[in-house]
Amino acid sequence: MNLLERIREWVRPALAALVSETAVIEELLGTIRTAGRPEHGDYQINAALPLAKRLGRPPRQIAEELLRHLPPAEAWETPEIAGPGFINLRYRNSFLAETLTAVAADERLGVAPVRPPRRYVIDYSSPNVAKPLHVGHLRSTILGDALTRLLRFLGHTVITDNHLGDWGTQFGILIYGYKHFVDPQAYAADPVRELARLYVHVRSLFRKKGDDDEDEDGGDDPIRQACRLETARLHAGDPENLALWRQFLPHCLEMIERIYRRLGILPFDYQLGESFYHPFLPAIVEEMLARGLAEESEGAVVIPNPAGRIPRTPEEWQRDDPPGILRKRDGAFTYLATDLATIRYRVEHFQPDAILYVVDARQALHFRTLFAQARRWGYNQVELHHISFGTILGEDRRPFASRTGGAPExxxxxxxxxxxxxxxxxxxxxxxxxxxxxxxxxxxxxxxxxxxxxxxxxxxxxxxxxxxxxxxxxxxxxxxxxxxxxxxxxxxxxxxxxxxxxxxxxxxxxxxxxxxxxxxxxxxxxxxxxxxxxxxxxxxxxxxxxxxxxxxxxxxxxxxxxxxxxxxxxxxxxxxxxxxxxxxxxxxxxxxxxxxxxxxxxxxxxxxx
The missing domain is CATH 1.10.730.10 (Isoleucyl-tRNA Synthetase; Domain 1)
Incomplete structure (x- = not known):
């Protein structure tokens, strides 16, 4: 029993008597809201003012006409018109009492399952497994978990997928750090903590201290370039780098699961990391090239924007759907390529109505790019939503920053x-x-x-x-x-x-x-x-x-x-x-x-x- 929806369904025929367009009626139904003050009633119909503009008549006259078209109902006391045309509604006490007694006998507390239900894939948490979870992972994890619980309770099918960062550039950083700076005793005692130290230490050696491991700038930075080379070797199947990668993973995954259990996060249905999708990437790039969706540019494989341009200025980036890079000059695949492979896999295997990405707002451009490329690729039927969120700030009102060692674990x-x-x-x-x-x-x-x-x-x-x-x-x-x-x-x-x-x-x-x-x-x-x-x-x-x-x-x-x-x-x-x-x-x-x-x-x- 949804009180607001009950009122909207009651008011719908009255609105239909004044306007015929379904979209307009739905918009006007959205003006029905909880009353701001109890003395004004329980709910308020605010449709008269926008209708007055549309019909060219005084709003109070519109309100009176709406009342004449309202069907009889025993749930409400006689509606009242207030001010220039607000209609105040108050439920009868008898209706509230009878409805609440029925709710008490209902295990779902009056919440009816949605009809029709939808099928969602929710992508959240998605930590880089190479380092301990820190406060920056908190929002995605608990927001995604709450949305999963809510949508499931309402009757939707929800498939949760923790898209683990287990294959990206951060592993090149770790492998380089392990080869050059590892403390064997510290690694033996606490592998995760030593890997976190190595990650922070290596990034501190970069000449440009950015937040993006995928940043193409700093090409003359020997440490950054060496880390990219280690990543490319891993992606190419180098035995030593693969062995290190396999050695790092189990310790990191157990640490993550321990935190999830303590936080009370629901078990994920799937935890398919970047490494799972890596074998699909060469074929995807070749398909994009063959279909004319991508092209080679200065040794990289890119998807130009619809006008065929590769933007060079910030203004050009905002002009159309943004372009994207699938494979970098050094042969390493990008997050964009992996995420496109992920969309294909999820659509083919889970057949969702919508895919939700619960990810930091600072990744907005990436998701704008991803969704644009997915649409060009032909994935137009599934809804793609970036459920963005703000930043957790410290007492100094600055964002916690793991790469500077400032984020508490x-x-x-x-x-x-x-x-x-x-x-x-x-x-x-x-x-x-x-x-x-x-x-x-x-x-x-x-x-x-x-x-x-x-x-x-x-x-x-x-x-x-x-x-x-x-x-x-x-x-x-x-x-x-x-x-x-x-x-x-x-x-x-x-x-x-x-x-x-x-x-x-x-x-x-x-x-x-x-x-x-x-x-x-x-x-x-x-x-x-x-x-x-x-x-x-x-x-x-x-x-x-x-x-x-x-x-x-x-x-x-x-x-x-x-x-x-x-x-x-x-x-x-x-x-x-x-x-x-x-x-x-x-x-x-x-x-x-x-x-x-x-x-x-x-x-x-x-x-x-």
């Missing part, structure tokens, strides 16, 4: 968050004991589990609560705050709901199998009932725009609304018993929706805090 970041989570829990416990609260004795294992859930949840929620297109500053203090829009506050709200049932020695099962009637006797009850019923609406909004922060916004509104209900509406002491049961049902539904939404974000709840 993800494992260290998690450990610190868990330590602070435990400190925060113990501090809160002592304060509550001093205030006279009765608290249960918890084992060290239980406290450790709470600290793990709180610490990791704080990291993930702090990221997911941002609009993914924005940068944000990484701050433990803000992440672990017990008030405001944080995971800790949401986890505490859930635990508080659960404590009510423990305190009253009430079993929640009967509120789910035979839910009692909801009674709405106070404005806080109505506000909570309405917010609970907006759960499907929040999921649809987050999925349609691939924006998980819509879910955290919903959680924040739900938690605040529940706090108001908790303050004004006694639960266990409510009289008569029917009102007590009604309020207990609201508490149980709040807990279930809090838990389900946090689970969709990949965040654990705890029963006690």
């Amino acid at each position: 993800l494992e260290e970041l998690i450990e610190q968050a868990v330590r602070l989570g435990r400190h925060k829990y113990e501090q809160s416990r002592q304060e509550r004991l001093a205030q006279g609260h009765k608290l249960p004795d918890l084992s060290d294992a239980e406290i450790a589990a709470i600290a793990e859930a709180v610490g990791i949840g704080a990291i993930k929620y702090a990221d997911l609560s941002q609009n993914r297109t924005s940068d944000y500053v990484f701050s433990y203090d803000k992440m672990l705050a017990t008030d405001g829009n944080t995971a800790t506050y949401m986890q505490y709200a859930y635990a508080r709901c659960r404590s009510i049932f423990r305190e009253g020695n009430v079993a929640e099962e009967r509120f789910r199998t035979q839910p009692p009637p909801i009674q709405i006797t106070h404005p806080s009850e109505r506000a909570l009932a309405l917010q609970l019923l907006r759960f499907p609406e929040a999921l649809q909004a987050a999925a349609s725009e691939y924006l998980p922060h819509y879910l955290t916004n919903y959680l924040w509104e739900l938690a605040k609304t529940f706090s108001g209900f908790f303050e004004h509406c006694p639960v266990l002491k409510a009289e008569p018993a029917s009102l007590r049961d009604s309020r207990l049902l609201l508490v149980d539904l709040t807990a279930r929706i809090l838990r389900q939404t946090l689970e969709l974000l990949g965040i654990r709840t705890v029963e006690r805090m």
